[in-house]
Amino acid sequence: xxxxxxxxxxxxxGSGEIGVVxxxxxNKRKTRTTPVFITKAEDTDKLVFNAYCVNNLSVYLTRKYPxxxxxxxxxxxxxxxxxxxxxxxxxxGQFKRDDTYIIGMTCSGVGYKQELIEANGGxxxxxxxxxxxxxxxxxxxxxxxxxxxxxxxxxxPEEPVGMVFDKIKQIEAMDAKGRFGFWEEHFSRCIxxxxxxxxxxxxxxxxxxxxxxxxxxxxxxxxxxxxFSWNLVRAMHLTGRCTFCGECERACPVNIPLxxxxxxxxxxxxxxxxxxxxxxPEVHPPMIVFDIENDKEEFIK
Amino acid sequence: xxxxxVFVCQCGNNIESTxxxxxxxxxxxxxxxxxFSCTYKFMCxxxxxxxxxxxxxxxxxxxxxxxxxxxxxxxxxxxxxxESAGLNPYKCExxxxxxxxxWVHHDTTKKIGTRKSNDLTRMIxxxxxKNKPLKKINIPVNKKALVIGGGIAGIQAALDIADGxxxxxxxxxxxxxGGNMARLSETFPTMDCSQCILTPKMVEAELHDKIKIxxxxxxxxxxxxxxxxxxxxxxxxxxVDESTCTGCGECMEKCPFKxxxxxxxxxxxxxxIYTPFPQAVPNIPVIDAPNCVMLxxxxxxxxxxxxxxxxxxxxxxxxxxxxxxxxVVVATGYDLMPNERFGEYGYGKIKxxxxxxxxxxxxxxxxxxxxxxxxxxxxxxxxxxxFLQCIGSRDEAKGVSYCSKICCMYxxxxxxxxxxxxxxxxxxxxxxxxxxxxxxxEEFTRRAQEQEDAMYLRGRVARIYERDGKVVVQGADTLSxxxxxxEADMVVLATALVSRPGADSLAQxxxxxxxxxxxxxxxxxxxxxxETVTAGIFLSGACVGPMDIPESVSMGxxxxxxxxxxxxxxxxxxxxxxxxxxxxxxxxxxxxxxACPYTAIEKEEVKDRQGNVIGWNAxxxxxxxxxxxxxxxxxxxxxxxxxxxxxxxxxxxxxAF
Ligand SMILES: Cc1cc2nc3c(=O)[nH]c(=O)nc-3n(C[C@H](O)[C@H](O)[C@H](O)COP(=O)(O)OP(=O)(O)OC[C@H]3O[C@@H](n4cnc5c(N)ncnc54)[C@H](O)[C@@H]3O)c2cc1C
Ligand code: SF4
Ligand code: SF4
Ligand code: SF4
Numbered sequence: 001x002x003x004x005x006x007x008x009x010x011x012x013x014g015s016g017e018i019g020v021v022x023x024x025x026x027n028k029r030k031t032r033t034t035p036v037f038i039t040k041a042e043d044t045d046k047l048v049f050n051a052y053c054v055n056n057l058s059v060y061l062t063r064k065y066p067x068x069x070x071x072x073x074x075x076x077x078x079x080x081x082x083x084x085x086x087x088x089x090x091x092x093g094q095f096k097r098d099d100t101y102i103i104g105m106t107c108s109g110v111g112y113k114q115e116l117i118e119a120n121g122g123x124x125x126x127x128x129x130x131x132x133x134x135x136x137x138x139x140x141x142x143x144x145x146x147x148x149x150x151x152x153x154x155x156x157p158e159e160p161v162g163m164v165f166d167k168i169k170q171i172e173a174m175d176a177k178g179r180f181g182f183w184e185e186h187f188s189r190c191i192x193x194x195x196x197x198x199x200x201x202x203x204x205x206x207x208x209x210x211x212x213x214x215x216x217x218x219x220x221x222x223x224x225x226x227x228f229s230w231n232l233v234r235a236m237h238l239t240g241r242c243t244f245c246g247e248c249e250r251a252c253p254v255n256i257p258l259x260x261x262x263x264x265x266x267x268x269x270x271x272x273x274x275x276x277x278x279x280x281p282e283v284h285p286p287m288i289v290f291d292i293e294n295d296k297e298e299f300i301k
Numbered sequence: 302x303x304x305x306x307v308f309v310c311q312c313g314n315n316i317e318s319t320x321x322x323x324x325x326x327x328x329x330x331x332x333x334x335x336x337f338s339c340t341y342k343f344m345c346x347x348x349x350x351x352x353x354x355x356x357x358x359x360x361x362x363x364x365x366x367x368x369x370x371x372x373x374x375x376x377x378x379x380x381x382x383x384e385s386a387g388l389n390p391y392k393c394e395x396x397x398x399x400x401x402x403x404w405v406h407h408d409t410t411k412k413i414g415t416r417k418s419n420d421l422t423r424m425i426x427x428x429x430x431k432n433k434p435l436k437k438i439n440i441p442v443n444k445k446a447l448v449i450g451g452g453i454a455g456i457q458a459a460l461d462i463a464d465g466x467x468x469x470x471x472x473x474x475x476x477x478x479g480g481n482m483a484r485l486s487e488t489f490p491t492m493d494c495s496q497c498i499l500t501p502k503m504v505e506a507e508l509h510d511k512i513k514i515x516x517x518x519x520x521x522x523x524x525x526x527x528x529x530x531x532x533x534x535x536x537x538x539x540x541v542d543e544s545t546c547t548g549c550g551e552c553m554e555k556c557p558f559k560x561x562x563x564x565x566x567x568x569x570x571x572x573x574i575y576t577p578f579p580q581a582v583p584n585i586p587v588i589d590a591p592n593c594v595m596l597x598x599x600x601x602x603x604x605x606x607x608x609x610x611x612x613x614x615x616x617x618x619x620x621x622x623x624x625x626x627x628x629v630v631v632a633t634g635y636d637l638m639p640n641e642r643f644g645e646y647g648y649g650k651i652k653x654x655x656x657x658x659x660x661x662x663x664x665x666x667x668x669x670x671x672x673x674x675x676x677x678x679x680x681x682x683x684x685x686x687x688f689l690q691c692i693g694s695r696d697e698a699k700g701v702s703y704c705s706k707i708c709c710m711y712x713x714x715x716x717x718x719x720x721x722x723x724x725x726x727x728x729x730x731x732x733x734x735x736x737x738x739x740x741x742x743e744e745f746t747r748r749a750q751e752q753e754d755a756m757y758l759r760g761r762v763a764r765i766y767e768r769d770g771k772v773v774v775q776g777a778d779t780l781s782x783x784x785x786x787x788e789a790d791m792v793v794l795a796t797a798l799v800s801r802p803g804a805d806s807l808a809q810x811x812x813x814x815x816x817x818x819x820x821x822x823x824x825x826x827x828x829x830x831x832e833t834v835t836a837g838i839f840l841s842g843a844c845v846g847p848m849d850i851p852e853s854v855s856m857g858x859x860x861x862x863x864x865x866x867x868x869x870x871x872x873x874x875x876x877x878x879x880x881x882x883x884x885x886x887x888x889x890x891x892x893x894x895x896a897c898p899y900t901a902i903e904k905e906e907v908k909d910r911q912g913n914v915i916g917w918n919a920x921x922x923x924x925x926x927x928x929x930x931x932x933x934x935x936x937x938x939x940x941x942x943x944x945x946x947x948x949x950x951x952x953x954x955x956x957a958f
Binding site for chain 2: 063092093094204205206207208209212214215237284288289290292293298
């Protein structure tokens, strides 16, 4: 699979059509993979693909990285789940489908955290896979220019399984006070480092609303009010858009269960709008779309 | 430092009874930036306005706050006064201390009302400090109008606009203009023949050099905004070349195939190549494609053989026409609730149960019976006839909750028409109430009862069934408290007037509102009855709700006067309350584009000096923007702002609370 990937990258860089291949490469000790930006055909051997490749590289195609954009047309190594983000970005006009070459990787799951795989002697066991992998329906990439790897045969369970779903049920069973207490406790740890925002390819705004100060919309203090403001705004701004790639929770240094918020909002969106994000690059996320014709509610018409 | 003046109105006793306006004025005077304050009995009166103007000049005010009634009432008044005193009108703000304060508080010690008036005024003073002077926006006006629907309302609007010297495109879905009025026999309350008063108008429209009639056509798309609409019209293939057809009718004569006539509501047949009625305008036939043997099976073609000028063209295709117009009048009329909905009254099962409109055709001298009342089943003259009012109307459960308004009148008319044609016949009317408001209307329904022998029974009909060639009507007469059984020969149902199928999708194309019955919404039911929420689009006739001909005609003329006023100058000024994007910060995510209900935001290319596209941003079209602010809420990075309601202004107000 890696050989095939390197071959493809070589071919793309050689053709002159592609300026940079964004992919995964080993760190020095081969205990982690990190993003690599290959611009020369002779460097393509640095590309790897394995269970350590948990990062969602789509963030490097956002306006947050003008230096990557300056390298020319990009080819990106992407798992099915990463492609979902690309689809949302295309739907939201961040780039055109033709502007990026998608090297879709067939996938049999990754580790939730790279250190867990390392601790496991480099082996991927189901226990250390994130919830998204257990329920994955895009192990064979759904949108791509080339697919690398053999078609995998995996049917996700009909009812999604995993800790996140258990937690959602648990929280739903609480009363309002209990729920508020649950989140208050978690949000109280937030240190406003904005790592969740930085790692998210759908938090691509040039200037985040939290950074707007004329006037100041969001209280930026790292106290209860500011923490709630930020976390609620983050959740709302990603509703109907978040693809549940899990990068924010992975990046969070104080372990706020962001996956739970994100998934809950996704479930709400599916119920309300029949929408699952990341599957169709032609469909703008529905939260704010003015669409009288297809609205389910009569009163609005 | 600002120089703000605060004017607190007593509104006679309307405000003063629960608000100590003197106290409010003196409290506000203490606020930083306020240099003048006063109160007055009626600030909106001439002396009141003069006080405002004087103070602006004498105290060199750079902004004023008027604490009075709703801005809906007098914002315009005070902005005008400001302007005439040399102050930018958008530096004048209104605080509503009447509807939102004095009227909802009953504390005559005035404590609560005064405190709340202070709070509200203080907020707006802070807001005003952030107001920027704004200038009205001028947009060019294209002086051509589009009228959709060629019923009497649309014809009237078109004629009046054209007589005012402006060009009109009249789009009609059917092969002829005329609408429902063309079907009517005689019209209440004067009993003149419908066709005789309608057809001269149809011909006038046809011959008017400022009117272009497009029949068999529909509006496919409307883009743009007031003064500058682009309309795409779909002109369905008629398979007849309109430029050469002489309207001789030879083709209709010779066509061997027939289909049910839509115009005659199934009471009669028409040819497959047809005009809906003899006085059709334009008098050019169309081929009913699904029923034409030539078009479906490639056989026949007789019409083409007999046509002298060779106008038949089986190859003709639907055509799309684009036109630029400055205003639109929607006059698409009404439909009748499908009678099939009323199984209990035997409609569809019993041939001699017909609708009111079918009765119009039977009574019409140009109808299928030549104006003789024959019943459909066997052509017998009905000796007893029963009319049922309120079929589907005022019936939340099975029909619609509103009153169809004209049925009382036309049913009375029907009983008279019947009596005039069947002298020994007896008409019965089952009714709930008689609603005959209108000039000479009450007299008209009375005449039906008192002079024309119609028997009016107040009550509902429970059942209708057939027995021995009779239609038996079983009902209650609630006035005498008896059960009534009438062995009638024929029954006429006054079915509810409803909106046209597809009225909603047309509204969506045009961007106008409609109610739950899909009748179009006026901007204001009393004060702006022909305007819609979308500037430049006006309403006329029964597409707004059930109405009769005089009302439809009035609305047609009213819309025309609005259009002509709009077309009276080359440019129009509009409120500058529009959104603007901070383009340096725009992420080109298009959230605002998909959120805007008026499609006012477009995707704009960003180019470098060489003209290469290097990016995109959103751009608000000032002509289309209605200032609703949805985009401001939608934008995740808050780079859209609404002039007159900027974030800074809103925050300043909130923070002052
Ligand atoms: C049984 C009966 C008897 C009546 N008798 C009387 C009477 O005696 N006196 C009286 O004053 N009133 C009477 N009326 C009421 C009268 O018919 C209406 O007031 C009048 O016809 C309304 O005119 P209009 O132009 O608004 O609508 P319509 O006559 O319905 O005309 C609308 C036109 O628009 C066209 N159209 C619709 N949709 C589109 C589209 N999307 N694109 C293009 N064209 C479109 C239609 O084909 C039609 O030609 C009677 C009504 C009924 C039902
Ligand atoms: S979610 Fe699917 S595509 Fe993504 S890493 Fe897991 S198994 Fe692979
Ligand atoms: S203010 Fe409303 S109408 Fe104007 S651009 Fe924004 S969303 Fe559209
Ligand atoms: S929503 Fe905001 S960022 Fe997105 S396109 Fe509109 S103005 Fe730009």
